[in-house]
Amino acid sequence: MRDDGPSTRIAPITLDDVEGFHAALDSVARERRFLASFEAPPLEAAQVFVEANLREGNPHFVAHEGGRIVGWCDIKRSGRPVHAHCGVMGMGVVADRRGAGIGRALLGATLAAARAAxxxxxxxxxxxxxxxxxxxxxxxxFRHEGRKVAAYNVDGAFDDLLVMGLVWPEGAAG
Ligand SMILES: CC(C)(COP(=O)(O)OP(=O)(O)OC[C@H]1O[C@@H](n2cnc3c(N)ncnc32)[C@H](O)[C@@H]1OP(=O)(O)O)[C@@H](O)C(=O)NCCC(=O)NCCS
Known part of the structure; x- marks a missing residue:
């Protein structure tokens, strides 16, 4: 990772990380520009989400700097049988730590774990x-797979939603 800042450790999430994960998620959501929510769900919901990921083996990594969690990336496997080979990815890095290679490291680790799973x-x-x-x-x-026009409305400003997907060769239709 390129960075002259504090040392960053990318690691699978644990139950000790729930509060830090929740705080990072909340700070990015409150920027309003990136995520589908404007604030994190309640802490209890974050706890349930992390517990489910641990139980189900869904890849979920966080970036630690000192005692702070500065980013996360998770891939939640679909519960439907016909989509059980698919997972939905979400991620974020707190505003003051962007552009330092953390997002790339988080996504790389999470994708590798997803493939291994x-x-x-x-x-x-x-x-x-x-x-x-x-x-x-x-x-x-990831490849571009579609666009939903004006799918977002944030304070009266509309934006399109881009659908992207990554398919590993084993999953490509013959
Ligand atoms: C998207 C995000 C996770 C990237 O994390 P990051 O730690 O800032 O990114 P990195 O420093 O690891 O950069 C990785 C790559 O992202 C791209 N990138 C990062 N910042 C960029 C910028 N300001 N402009 C263009 N590309 C950029 C580049 O391709 C970069 O690779 P390169 O430096 O080799 O060219 C981060 O910007 C973020 O959290 N944004 C807000 C939340 C969000 O958008 N979440 C995803 C919702 S779908």
Whole structure:
């Protein structure tokens, strides 16, 4: 990772990380520009989410700096039998730590774990205006699969939703 800042450790999430994960998620959500929610769900819901990921073996990594969690990336496997090879990805890095290689490291670790867990396809939605995220996803192998026009409305400003997906060769239709 390129960075002259504090040392960053990327690791699978544990139950000790729930509060830090929740705080990071909340700070990014409150920026209003990136995620589908404007605040994190209650702490208890974050706890349930993390417990489920641990129980189900869904890849979920966090970035630690000192005592702070500065980013996360998770891939939740679909519960439906016909989509059980697919997972939905979500991620974020807190505003003051962007551009330091943390997002790339988080996504790389999470994708590797997803592949090792047998997932064949990763889905994501991203706002069309979110240039840094789209560049990262393209760089990591995601392809553009569609666009939902004016799917977002944030304080009266509309944006399109881009559908992106990554399919590993084992999952490509013959
Ligand atoms: C998207 C996000 C996770 C990237 O994390 P990051 O730690 O800032 O990114 P990195 O420093 O690891 O950069 C990785 C790649 O992202 C792209 N990128 C990062 N910042 C960029 C910027 N300002 N402009 C264009 N591309 C950018 C580049 O491709 C970069 O690779 P490169 O430096 O080799 O060219 C981060 O910007 C973020 O949390 N944004 C807000 C939340 C969000 O958008 N979540 C995803 C919702 S779909």
């Amino acid at each position: 047998g997932l064949l396809r990763v889905d994501l939605d991203v706002r069309a205006a979110n240039t840094p995220a789209i560049a990262l996803y393209e760089r990591m192998g």
